[in-house]
Amino acid sequence: PAKAAWNFAAGPARLPDAVLARAGAALFERGADGAAAIERPFTGAGFREVLADARQRLAALLGVPDHYRVLFLAGGAMHQFSMLPMNLLDPASGLRRVAYADSGYWSRRAMQEAARYAEVAVVARHAGALPLTAPPLDDWQVPPDCAYCHITANETVDGIAYPAWPNTGAVPLVADATSCFLSAPLDVSKFGLIYASAQKNIGPSGLTVVIVREDLLRRPALAAPSALCYRLQAAQDSCLNTPPTLAIHLAALVFDWISESGGLVAMASANRRKADLLYSAIDSSQGFYTAPVAHGHRSTTNVRFHLADERLTEVFLTDAAAAGLHHLRGHRQVGGLRASLYNAMPDAGVAALVDFMAEFARGHG
Numbered sequence: 065p066a067k068a069a070w071n072f073a074a075g076p077a078r079l080p081d082a083v084l085a086r087a088g089a090a091l092f093e094r095g096a097d098g099a100a101a102i103e104r105p106f107t108g109a110g111f112r113e114v115l116a117d118a119r120q121r122l123a124a125l126l127g128v129p130d131h132y133r134v135l136f137l138a139g140g141a142m143h144q145f146s147m148l149p150m151n152l153l154d155p156a157s158g159l160r161r162v163a164y165a166d167s168g169y170w171s172r173r174a175m176q177e178a179a180r181y182a183e184v185a186v187v188a189r190h191a192g193a194l195p196l197t198a199p200p201l202d203d204w205q206v207p208p209d210c211a212y213c214h215i216t217a218n219e220t221v222d223g224i225a226y227p228a229w230p231n232t233g234a235v236p237l238v239a240d241a242t243s244c245f246l247s248a249p250l251d252v253s254k255f256g257l258i259y260a261s262a263q264k265n266i267g268p269s270g271l272t273v274v275i276v277r278e279d280l281l282r283r284p285a286l287a288a289p290s291a292l293c294y295r296l297q298a299a300q301d302s303c304l305n306t307p308p309t310l311a312i313h314l315a316a317l318v319f320d321w322i323s324e325s326g327g328l329v330a331m332a333s334a335n336r337r338k339a340d341l342l343y344s345a346i347d348s349s350q351g352f353y354t355a356p357v358a359h360g361h362r363s364t365t366n367v368r369f370h371l372a373d374e375r376l377t378e379v380f381l382t383d384a385a386a387a388g389l390h391h392l393r394g395h396r397q398v399g400g401l402r403a404s405l406y407n408a409m410p411d412a413g414v415a416a417l418v419d420f421m422a423e424f425a426r427g428h429g
């Protein structure tokens with residue numbers, strides 16, 4: 065039999081085996097209407113049922129309260145970096161600025177985009193010194209003229225995750241949950257808006273899920289193009305223009321798989337177990353491998369580590385690929401190594417990585 069190969073990419077990432085097995089027939093076989101899912105019009109009953117099903121299943125998984133709307137939008141999380149200020153600023157009502165917490169790479173990208181539309185108040189920063197941590201959670205002074213306060217719940221590049229959510233008072237908390245979405249239960253009611261692009265735990269790229277509290281849809285969003293307007297997309301059930309139909313269909317299969325597998329509580333415990341296995345291999349390597357992020361702030365989905373002897377990094381990557389362990393290179397901004405362990409990564413993949421790491425350490429220690 066072919067040797068197992070494991071994909072540890074940060075995204076697009078591995079899909080659940082059961083979803084891949086079902087996707088061929090579900091997406092590419094023609095039905096009674098003469099169309100396969102990939103060919104079906106977005107205006108027809110066939111697609112609308114898939115969309116309604118995807119929305120309802122996602123809402124059930126997360127326990128989305130009734131006064132929130134779930135949108136399935138085209139584009140990536142980066143589109144949201146601009147859509148947030150375009151939709152939520154409301155200078156006529158005194159909401160002239162936006163607040164951001166700096167937790168690493170993606171939060172800085174998010175605030176750079178927002179700065180094109182409004183003044184950015186940075187309300188919290190991570191120290192940046194080793195071991196790395198999320199920004200401290202106490203005493204966020206969010207100015208009341210801020211339209212929202214943005215956090216990056218899990219920093220995909222830095223491997224940092226918030227241990228708890230900040231209190232932003234009356235200013236709605238907005239989260240980029242791209243790389244932790246559906247990895248564990250999430251209390252939606254703590255947020256004004258949550259967004260996540262799909263290519264980690266939802267499915268294919270090209271789709272972004274937005275969960276938005278209804279009162280935020282009343283902001284005027286005068287300068288937002290129609291297709292990028294939350295209110296107009298919500299009013300048209302995410303079908304103001306052609307949505308990414310294939311990606312939504314595949315996402316619905318992933319939501320099914322999560323519920324069949326025990327829901328978000330089961331995802332969280334499996335993710336905890338996988339992350340613990342890898343972090344303890346790093347921590348018990350007597351310094352051969354090091355994790356730069358502090359306990360309590362370590363991402364369970366994006367595990368960052370370094371070789372004490374950085375010159376071995378390329379050798380490690382080459383040997384790992386030869387052993388069937390792929391896409392372990394850290395992001396170019398931070399270097400080193402990164403293993404992304406999303407929901408679809410089974411224990412066996414992590415076990416193979418941990419075994420390889422022990423063997424590599426023996427060979428080079």
Ligand code: PMP
Nearest residue numbers: 140141142143170220242243261
């Ligand atoms: N935010 C986070 C936390 C991410 O991990 C990514 C992608 N890795 C993005 C934003 C950008 O997402 P996209 O490529 O879907 O625009």
